[in-house]
Amino acid sequence: MDAASHHLTRVISHGMNAETVISDWPALTSAEVARVLQRYPQAGKPQRLEWHSPRPFSAACVMHTDAGEIFIKRHHVRVRDVAALAEEHRFVAHLHANGLPVSTALQTEDGASALTDEHWTYEVFWLAPGVDLYRDAMSWTPFSSRTHAYSAGAMLARLHQASQGYDAPARAARPLISSFTIFSQEDPVRPLQAYIEQRPAIADYLHDRPWRGEVAQHLLPFHARLKPYLDEMAPLWTHNDWHASNLLWSDNSALAQAHTVLDFGLSDRTCALHDVATAIERNIVEWLAIPHRPDQLVHLDLLDALLDGYASLLPLTARQTRALAALLPLVHAEFALAELDYFHGVTQSQQNAALAYDTYLLGHAAWFNTPEGQRLLDHLERRANALEA
Structure with a gap:
């Protein structure tokens, strides 16, 4: 050719x-x-x-x-x-x-x-060593075994240990980076405004939208729950796209271990809990199945395995587990805005821009108020309670 x-x-x-x-x-x-x-x-x-x-x-x-x-x-x-x-x-x-x-x-x-x-x-x-077990898996596809989830959790903890001491500043305003600059603040409204102003494509898309009211309705109530835990959000450079397809594996069995970490395209200075919450958001909830079956979307067995694997190297306290639950409904927000910037500003797809804003930014937050979303948050609360027992 x-x-x-x-x-x-x-x-x-x-x-x-x-x-x-x-x-x-x-x-x-x-x-x-x-x-x-x-x-x-x-x-x-x-x-x-x-x-x-x-x-x-x-x-x-x-x-x-x-x-x-x-x-x-x-x-x-x-x-x-x-x-x-x-x-x-x-x-x-x-x-x-x-x-x-x-x-x-x-x-x-x-x-x-x-x-x-x-x-x-x-x-x-x-080409990195390992089996590309999830090569054809879409984002938001769950792990295919608890062993995979546990191993992925342990590898994420290894990444956070290895990241210590890396003190580069947060990345500049670029498309498709999963940052944590808005809801990490005591008052998220001003940093949200700044985020939008730094990205003219987002400002253009939102020009005729009542976005302030939509953010106040869908996101700010979750931020109020997160605020008491902001001191747990110590800055750390993180992966920010921890999905099974960004790992290579030891073999192609259900007992395979995570072998190599791939794809740091979304990496930035966020915090360890942001990365753990992203891992839950990417691997534990079958978001793409919501239109077809609104229940049984959450894989609590895989969630426990993922967190147990992480805790095998970096144990989470009860308070950190509650902070994780408070962060989870917001962890997608800045990447959803980054996707909106990309789809409206670069590929100019109105359909995908609407998916990024309505379905992803607002819809994923709103889902945490549904019975299935509450089931996930309640499970994390039970884990926190068990750590105190």
Whole structure:
């Protein structure tokens, strides 16, 4: 396939709902990958393109070269530039130096960890060791066994241990980063206003929406419950997208252990409880099934396994467990706004922008007032009570 035709080639990718869609971004081609790898001396000569990723926010593939298997990821420069990827790569290098099994970025002949070519930005890795058990799993797909959940929880605790001492400032206002700058404050209204003003696409989308009233109705009551626990939110650089599909596994069985941690694209300075709450939000609730069956969406056995795995290395106190429950209905909020920024400002999909705002930002918070949402929060309260007993 010639380089010019890559503008027309699309792959099937994960949509915002449970369906697959045609990707927003053109698929990587062999010619394009070969051109990029010329800048990476270690990568070897390309031989065949093996696989295209179905993830929606970028394009990625695996290329077999005479030096080994290479993973290449391409972003639109408005989503990630070289400086933004360098932020992620520095954090990963810190984790690697502290013993976490992660894949560090290869360097160009100039010593950079990413490169720009026209309106694309590329990053290149050796294919990390482990089985990609959840390769085809959508976001919000639960773990397939309690053993997986426990191992993922323990690996998350290892990440938080390895992250200690990494003191880089929080990331700049960029699309698709899961920050914690609004509801971490005593009064979230001003930081919310600032967040919107820093992102003109969000301001444009919300211009004709009664968003202040909607936030006051759906989100601020949960913030009132979180406020007494804000002192538990000690700043820490975190992963922020802890889903089973961002882990590689020891084998393909129900007893597999988490082996390698992937995809630090949403990482930022948040706090450990924010990362744990995100892990619950991503792996324990079947959000995409809500239209089809409003009950039995919450996997409490997997929740217990995840938290038990985490506690095997970093035990949570009763108060931290209550703080986790208070944070959970809000943990999605800034990433929902980041998705709104991306869908309205970059891909200009009105349908997906509405999903990000109405279904995700407001709807996921409102769900915690339903019987199923309350069942999840009540379970965390019972865990907290048991820790005090």
